[in-house]
Amino acid sequence: MSKHTTPDGVERGLGCLVPKSFPTSFVPFADAPGVTILTMDQIRAKLADFKAVNYYNRRTVFSKKWISNQHSTSACNGHSCARALSKSLYIRSGVETLLSGADAYSQMNGGQDNGSTLADGMTIIQRNGVSTEALVPWDHIYSSQISAEAKAVRSRYKGFELYAADDEAQFATGIFYGFVGVVAVHVAGGYDRQDGDGVCQGGNGPGNHSVGIDDIGILSDGRIVYDQFNSWGPEWGQDGRTRLVWSQHLATTVKYHRFFLLRSGLDDPEGNNPPASAS
């Protein structure tokens, strides 16, 4: 398990594991019935019309308080999955619930702090759900540390209709349609630094760190950028974020890890939901 010390001096575990075999049990977005996958030229043209670096203004919608912090654990995948689910639920309902990266990780790590895979995250979001940060703080990464009450809360927060995205066209189409994604990046070199456009300056490799993507945009030079939210606290990067370019940061990692999109979520059964209509 490799480590990375961020500018704030915290040594963090790079816990996004390359699966032993590429997971094949997930439906690709391109195979979802009725989906139209846009070409990159189409997406570029549409983004250019809006001249938007952040097409959905997600940096305003999701302020710094939405950036989680895995601290010294290797729970990046848990945090990216939990935050992606929180955001997906918020977009469809306006209800803010910060879900626990530690709880998600505890369901995937086999009782050790040695990381997890994106595919496992995709599974637990749909099958089990994730508990809240209020009940499971960052350092409760083992199942034995998590209360029965917290475990019971998991089923209240679940994703619905998640799809794998195996190439840029699929992934970019999903983000362009407003879905939230989870990807793997490779932390190396100048990963902690951004250029004048906010683009991450490091990271070419098979992928060792899991992050979320919640927006898409286009730079003045025509490059499409994906807005990444990290789990290293709000002081890292630009308020906890950086921008990624597919060719520079994701084209290699997508070959080793199953990127995915959260298209929707389910109602909290104990939440304030629209009542049934009588007729």
Next chain:
Amino acid sequence: MRGTYRAASLALVLGLSSLVAAAPQQPPVSDISIPQPPIERIPKPEPRTDAVVRLASDQLYVIDAKIECVVRAHPPGLVKISKKKGPRDISARFVDGSGGIEDRTYAGPFIYFVQTAGSKSGRVALDIIPLGLKSEAQIVSTEIDVVPDLSPAPDPKPKPDPEPKPKPITGVAWIVVIEETDQRNEQTARVLNDTLYWKGLESRGIKYRFYDKDSPDLKGKNFDSYQTIDPQGQSIRRKYADELGLPYLLFLDATAYKIKAVPLPKKTSDIDKILNGEAP
């Protein structure tokens, strides 16, 4: 806005304060002596030349009384009558209202709701009998045509305006969008992902929710269809997706009564126009 509603109507000597949408209008009983059939009568639906109130399944017929009464309907089975305590604020479609949801206050203290009982239609004779009845003249009688379909009762006095303007929608508590997420396109995405707009609706007391049409959360909510009467008079359900396409948008009140259903507008500003009565 809530306010006290007072209908121009018959007032009994013993203080029956208002009979909402009394049709035909009856002058004060104390001033008129008219033969009244016995209480146990079984009336025949005689054709009448004057207008009769029509009661649809999504409407309320409200009797507001200062004295306690017995309200009886003949024949049985077409309407149900419930007694409420007043004063009471009510949000509903009233048989004598504008067609949309209205907020009214009824003084009571005795309030009676008359509503359709099922899918059968027909004319009902309604007798309102004050307790401690001293004479049959105190009985207020009227008739209602029960038409249990979704359409609001047509105005018996059609307005001359050939181009009625949309009115602001009141009482909206929820806006629900039903979509086929697989078929989301750029326009739908821009509307649904204008999160600042949707969150801003909370300042107007409106919450929102987006559902994929296949979501298990929709089971039992009746957001996919509505009840109506076919030309043969049978109660049927029609799917919104068939009539509006996907995605569509429902405006609901706090009880999930469907105030309005429209295709998802092209822009979030168009949703405001519907709410404000600037667009249909």
